Amino acid sequence: MSNVIPSEIPVIDLLPFGDGDAPGAAGVAAAFDRACRDLGFVVVVGHGVPQDVIDAAHRSARAFFDLELALRDRYAAPPGGFVGYRGLGAEGLAYSLDQESVPDFKETYTVGRIDRGDEAYFTSQLGRMYMPDPTWPGEVADFAASWTEFYRQMDRVAWRLMRVFASALTLPVDFFDDKVDRNISCLRALNYPHQSTPPQPNQLRAGAHTDYGSLTLLSMEDAPGGLEVQREDGSWAPVRVPSDAFVMNIGDLMAQWTNDRWRSTMHRVTNPPPDAGGSTRRQSMVFFHQPNYDAEVIPLASCCGPDHPPKYGRTTSGEHLFMKMTKAKNLNV
Structure with a gap:
């Protein structure tokens, strides 16, 4: 594990939590509760995703973005729709702020839920809308395999984090299990x-915004011009993490679920400084976790009181997702 870690974003080891019944579970849950109240951002280590799986997904994404534009x-x-490729200037922000703005200086590739059954939940009109067929670029030989494995690994991390959330919110550890077992999450690569x-x-590169869903997991390269998180006083804190760690942040849906006990915090991706020198290309892989489309969201009793x-x-x-996408003119997830 690299020692290069941010000074302002809490670093939390997920390993001692186990599935919620390990001796260190309570301490991990308490640490997440503090972090989600204060800033809504955490650097997650001990997540269990093999580095070769992370690297393979990044390599195939980079190979796709290296293709000629016509391809x-x-x-x-x-x-x-939201699955597939979006080129430079295709996304305008701030989609979380109900505002028009200058398009982001990035291009993206997105796939929706990978594993789907043949029951009505997946095959109905709603199911097809929230879980469209993934599109796999044939020009990149290992794209489908590497993204499928990475998606499944990130889905497992998100499932464990939802168990951490349940414990942190004084709920049964499995409270969210049946609300995320058929989730409509998506995986996106962003090329700057x-x-x-x-x-x-x-x-x-990405204007100031919040995310939509329950939580976001980010794997990012360290290159000039990067992620910044807005502090409570309105100033911005840069986020730098080692390649084997994930940045996790709370989304709008989880803030609403917790009656704003937890924060869905504004963040952005800045431009590289003019004197950066060399290549300033940057790439991120993002897992946007979104619970089952029929999961009921009401402010939790443990987050409400006299x-x-x-709210x-x-x-x-x-x-909730459809409302957000409609406001964003279907430009983001």
């Missing part, structure tokens, strides 16, 4: 190309 465009996301010319005024009445009405994971 990448063959896999363009369909109108109104080398900036050989200055960006447009106010254009960032001084903290419920939100009932919704479902799917309804």
